[in-house]
Amino acid sequence: MQAAGANIIDLFSGCGGFSLxxxxxxxxxxxxxxxxxxxxxxxxxxxxxxxxxxxSVADLDLASWQxxxxxxxxxxxxxxxxxxGFSRIGKRSKEDPRNSLIGHFYRQIKILRPKFFVMENVEGxxxxxxxxxxxxxxxxxxxxxxxxxxxVVDASEYGAATSRRRVIVIGYDPDExxxxxxxxxxxxxxxxxxxxxxxEDLPAPISPSAGEEFGWGKYPKIDKRTLSAYxxxxxxxxxxxxxxxxxxLELDAGRVSGLFRTEHTEAVTKRFSKVTxxxxxAISKCPRLSWEGLCPTLRAGTGSDxxxxxxxxxxxxxxxxxxxxxxxxxxxxxPDWFVFHPTKWHSFRMIGNSVSPFVSRYLLSKxxxxxxxxxxx
Numbered sequence: 001m002q003a004a005g006a007n008i009i010d011l012f013s014g015c016g017g018f019s020l021x022x023x024x025x026x027x028x029x030x031x032x033x034x035x036x037x038x039x040x041x042x043x044x045x046x047x048x049x050x051x052x053x054x055x056s057v058a059d060l061d062l063a064s065w066q067x068x069x070x071x072x073x074x075x076x077x078x079x080x081x082x083x084x085g086f087s088r089i090g091k092r093s094k095e096d097p098r099n100s101l102i103g104h105f106y107r108q109i110k111i112l113r114p115k116f117f118v119m120e121n122v123e124g125x126x127x128x129x130x131x132x133x134x135x136x137x138x139x140x141x142x143x144x145x146x147x148x149x150x151x152v153v154d155a156s157e158y159g160a161a162t163s164r165r166r167v168i169v170i171g172y173d174p175d176e177x178x179x180x181x182x183x184x185x186x187x188x189x190x191x192x193x194x195x196x197x198x199x200e201d202l203p204a205p206i207s208p209s210a211g212e213e214f215g216w217g218k219y220p221k222i223d224k225r226t227l228s229a230y231x232x233x234x235x236x237x238x239x240x241x242x243x244x245x246x247x248x249l250e251l252d253a254g255r256v257s258g259l260f261r262t263e264h265t266e267a268v269t270k271r272f273s274k275v276t277x278x279x280x281x282a283i284s285k286c287p288r289l290s291w292e293g294l295c296p297t298l299r300a301g302t303g304s305d306x307x308x309x310x311x312x313x314x315x316x317x318x319x320x321x322x323x324x325x326x327x328x329x330x331x332x333x334x335p336d337w338f339v340f341h342p343t344k345w346h347s348f349r350m351i352g353n354s355v356s357p358f359v360s361r362y363l364l365s366k367x368x369x370x371x372x373x374x375x376x377x
Contacts, residue, residue, distance in 0.1 A: 006368055007072065009033070009112070011057050011079030011105055015042035015340060015350035017332070018078050018120065019050070021360025023242060026368050027076065030069050033057055038346050039353065045244040046338055057081075058104045062111050074112055076367065080120040080355055081105050103137040109171070110140050116172040116367050117145070120355050125167050126150060134169070145171035148182050155356040157187045160333040161198035161230065162295040164356060168363070177370050185366055195317060196291040197228040198330045205261030205324050213342040215260035215325070216250055234330055238337040247339050256336045258326030260344060262313075272320035281315070286322060288315040295331040300352030311352055325351070333358040 006027050010019045013032035023029060031051040034040040044052050051068060057079075081101040102121070109117050125134055138147060148170040155164040172180060203217040219235075227235070238248055247257065264272065268284075275281050277290040287296055299311035313322040323331075325340055325347040333356045340347035 006075035006371060008076040008078055008364075009069075009074045009108075009114075011077060011108060012081050012101070013043055013079070014039045014353045016046055017334065017351075017354030017357050018080060018360045019043070019047060020242075020334070020338070021355065021357040021362070022076075022078060022364045023047070023239070024357065024361045025364035027364055028241075030072065030074060033060070038341065039350055041346075042338075042340050042350055045247070046242060048244070049241050057101060057108060060108060065112060074114045075116070075371070076364075077105075077109055077112060077114045077117045078119075078360070078364075079105055080353075102133055103140070106137045106140045109145075113144070113173075115176045115371065116170065117141075118360075118363055118367070119169040120359075121167045121169075123152060123165055123167055126152075138169070141171060144173065146174050146180070147171050148180060148185075151182050153185075153359060155333070155359050156192065156294050157190065158356065158362045159187075159190050159193060159230075159358040160356045161193040161195055161331045162298060162333075162356070164297045164332075166355070166359070170363070170367075172367070172370075177367075177374050180370060184370070185363055187362060190362070191229065193228075193230045194292050195289045195295055195331065197230040198234075198295075199323075199327045200291070201227055201231045202324075202326055202330065203256065203259055205321065206259045208260050214257040214339055216255045216257050217259040219254050219256065230330075234335050236335060238335070243337045244339055247337050251337045256326055257339050258329060258347065259324055261324065262322050262344065264321060269320045272315055275315060277317055285312050286315050287312075289317045289323070291317045298328055298332060298348075298352045300349045311348060313348065332356050 007030050008022055008027045010029050010032040013019060013034045016032065019029045019032060029047060029050045031053055032043055032047065033053045033055055035054065035056045037054055040052060040054060053068060105119060124130055134150065150167045150169045152165055153168050155162055170185065201219070201222060203220055206215060206217045237251065250257070271283065272281060275288045277288050278293065280287040289295055295314060315321065316323055325344055328348060328351045329338065329340065332351050332354060334351070340350050
């Protein structure tokens, strides 16, 4: 008897990085909840068999869930509550209303009583003043779940080509899963990747006037035997239950989305051309990626409610330009069939806000393995 196919719910789903890893691990996402229609627009395309719910997690109660999923009890709940109030980048505020959404994440767990949950957030959550917010939220579920963490993971150690450190909290019902420890989720046998592994095979950027609204372009002609294992993984067709039909067809024809270029002035292009790998442009602060290194953490920028600020985007390792949406997606671990948004701004917000699918796939695979153990027992 297999636990594969375990049902989960994704809270604060965004474009679906957390869900993607879970689906690739063998889960099925019953419902994905997010209040931002722009961030969730990609979810609707990439996860056609999941119920998309545009709502605030703070507003959901038992009656809401009964309308959405009936009497189905989810096996797991995953989510990354908005973290801007805890971030070490920019302004932090204990009074930021988004901080209270961590409490609502655990309130949903108390309502739905899944077998397990996984929460992701920024390292700043562990800082003095912020940790108390997490501890207070966890009090809601401690009587029913064993809690692992908070502990810190780095996406690069789980196979992604980016050094993205995040806090993870895992809880499980001891009556339904065997005894677990943080060590169960430490990466074992994972091959490290570089920027070269992730993006060297991708097409060059295209003019917005040269492609359709998602920026489709054809892979360059190369000997596929020279592709890195990372690139081969990213180029794989979407699983049968995932993917936008148009993207599936485009990929089959050797075309990938997210290739619109960012137009730079001649002066900026000249300045970028002088930045060496591993260094940053003095004015824009954009870091030049190193072919043999890792991408630094990709930032999301802010939504229109917080000023629509654009995040700093890394420079291509050998070209005088910032990276494309597709290059950012590859570095984060999104496969080439996955589409984002017609605009670069929202696309980079989606990627910067997301959990690396490499991380979520590994964590959820381990939980499903332990569910198998419990069923077999």
